[in-house]
Amino acid sequence: MPKKIIDILSIDDVITFFDKKYIDENIYNYMTKEVITVPRNFSIVSAIQKFEKYNVGRLPVTEFLHSKKIVGIITLSNILNKLLTVTQSIAGKIENEEVKNTEISADFIKNTPKKFFKFEGRGVYFNCTGKVASITKKYFKGLGIDRGIVQRIAIICYEAETNICIHSLGGTMTIEVDDENNVIICAIDKGLGIPDIDLALTPAYTTTSEKVRALGF
Amino acid sequence: MKVSEIIEKCQLKKVVFATNHEVNNGYCGDLMSDVMANAQPDSIWITIQAHKNSLAVALIKDIKAIIFTNNVSIHQEVIAKAKEERINLFQTGKDSFTVSGEIYSMLEAETEKD
DSSP: OOEEOOOBOOHHHHHHHHHTTOTTSOGGGGSBSSOOOEETTSOHHHHHHHHHHHTOSEEEEESSTTOOEEEEEEEHHHHHHHHHHHHHHHHHHHHHHHHHTSSOOHHHHHTSOSSOOOOOOOSOOGGGTTHHHHHHHHHHHHTTOOHHHHHHHHHHHHHHHHHHHHHSSOEEEEEEEOTTOOEEEEEEEOOOOOSOHHHHTSTTOOOOOHHHHHTTO | OBHHHHHHHHTOEEEEOOOOOBOOOEEEOSOHHHHHHHOOTTOEEEESOOSHHHHHHHHHTTOOEEEEOTTOOOOHHHHHHHHHHTOEEEEOSSOHHHHHHHHHHHHHHHHHHO
8 A cells, every 4th residue: 555755764864863963863853854756657857857956866756746645766776777777788789780790880881971981891701792892882872973883883892892702811991982082992801822823824713612603703 | 574574474483572673674694793794783683693692793783683593492591681672582493594585585575565
């Protein structure tokens, strides 16, 4: 059964007793008489406002406005804890997303001012070739420039990216637009080296593995 | 020609059917860089390469439909990605030559009508 609220005795009040040596006195005299409460149907925001306005550490929660019946109590740390839990779960989700996009973050492009954008793909893996190219394409398409130019940019990115994925030990790619609107695509990888240059110059010679060639590369 | 018309006439199995778009062109090829260099945008692509890299090529080339021939198996991952990117995927037991021929005749007939 909800109990009616009369007064409130806080830790602060108790400390004051000890401080002023009122230990033997009747607590009734030192209790907070005008209790600040919050109705249970009010928002968390209004509770926070009350915490600030009246500088209290806790708020008894009443059944409804002007009611004196207590149904619970809420403290700032209750709210903070809840907020932290929520933030944590959001952060967890974001983290998962980030793990998925370790190579390139599409958001990075979204948040970068339009003309100068730059991103890097580190350790691009074979199963996601085309990722840099698709992201780059989406970006340039969004700028509303000629479809043919967007295609060329995407194809160049794709070829460079595929080479990094298939023929190197990993690498990075940077795509940027300079002051004069030139699109600069830079692909740097860690190569395996060429043991026999003459052999490498033979027409149709390839070091690509059978498995990779079967996939159409 | 609507892609739905091609599905019906070639008796293709719908694996992912995201949009019933217009098809005016086609390309047949299994080498990624060849498709990348020569396929026209908005084409229907006929291939046996049923893996994620094909989707990347389709995305870059604005290819909205792929037909996987010879009944090649399609990985769940590819299907999920195609749904996400709204790329149509179809499957058939016919080989690439046969399907290409069928679609070519259909598109030719369409052009003659115009």
